[in-house]
Amino acid sequence: MMQAAVRVFAEKGYHAATVRDIVNAADVAIGTFYFYFPDKETLFLYLYEETADFLLQTLDQALRGRSTLPHQLTAGLRSYVNIALYEPAVVQLLLLGGMGALPTLSSMQMTFRERLANVWQRPLDRALDQNMIAPQNTRRTAEAVAGAVDEVILNLLNEPDPEREGEAVVSDLTAFILRAVAYRGS
Numbered sequence: 059m060m061q062a063a064v065r066v067f068a069e070k071g072y073h074a075a076t077v078r079d080i081v082n083a084a085d086v087a088i089g090t091f092y093f094y095f096p097d098k099e100t101l102f103l104y105l106y107e108e109t110a111d112f113l114l115q116t117l118d119q120a121l122r123g124r125s126t127l128p129h130q131l132t133a134g135l136r137s138y139v140n141i142a143l144y145e146p147a148v149v150q151l152l153l154l155g156g157m158g159a160l161p162t163l164s165s166m167q168m169t170f171r172e173r174l175a176n177v178w179q180r181p182l183d184r185a186l187d188q189n190m191i192a193p194q195n196t197r198r199t200a201e202a203v204a205g206a207v208d209e210v211i212l213n214l215l216n217e218p219d220p221e222r223e224g225e226a227v228v229s230d231l232t233a234f235i236l237r238a239v240a241y242r243g244s
Contacts, residue, residue: 059084059091061147064105067155068147072102103162106155109148110170113141117177126243127190130181131235135207135228142211143224149215153208175200178207182239192240203235 062084066075077098081088095101120137124130142149152170179200185191214220214227 059086059094060105060108063101064109064151065147067102067105068150072098072155072160099160099162102155103160103166105151106163106166106170109151110166110173113138113148113152114170114173114177116141117174118180121177121181127181127185127239127241128232128236128243131232132228134177134181135231138207138211139214139224139228142215143221146215149211153212171204174204178203185239185241190241190243192242194239199239202238206234207231 059080063080066079066083069075070079075098077088077091080098080101081091091101095104116137117134120133121130124133175197179196182191182196182199182203186193186196210227210231214223217223
């Protein structure tokens with residue numbers, strides 16, 4: 059039911075999606091829905107938090123598994139692109155779903171954006187400590203990276219053949235970020 063709900067919310071948006079849409083997509087009885095969730099809002103907030111944790115953990119693991127900034131960026135971007143290509147509803151839910159729909163969601167979105175910037179900031183801080191990038195406010199740089207990456211990922215999902223473009227997106231974004239931070243390595 060959870061995967062079906064993510065798809066329904068991503069396709070229809072929070073307001074247009076109904077409990078009936080979700081149970082039909084999941085092929086479960088409406089009573090099953092209400093056994094687990096009191097209402098659509100509770101389900102949506104739960105899904106938002108779960109998908110945010112999934113994306114952030116995946117990115118963090120990819121970045122931590124590499125030793126140099128170019129390799130970290132490539133691995134992190136590749137994991138993000140793969141999630142977007144193979145689970146597009148996850149990315150759409152996080153980046154587009156429910157915008158302005160629920161007061162509670164606004165604080166969750168801010169927390170997600172903060173955590174996402176933290177994920178991108180860690181390798182930048184390390185590279186700065188190693189004098190591999192120009193002196194800069196790595197927090198602002200990480201926020202800019204997060205925004206730019208999200209925008210490119212959303213545009214990728216609107217391409218006619220996004221899978222064909224995925225690796226080019228990883229390569230282009232890696233090069234863009236390395237230029238933006240004035241990377242000094244080879």
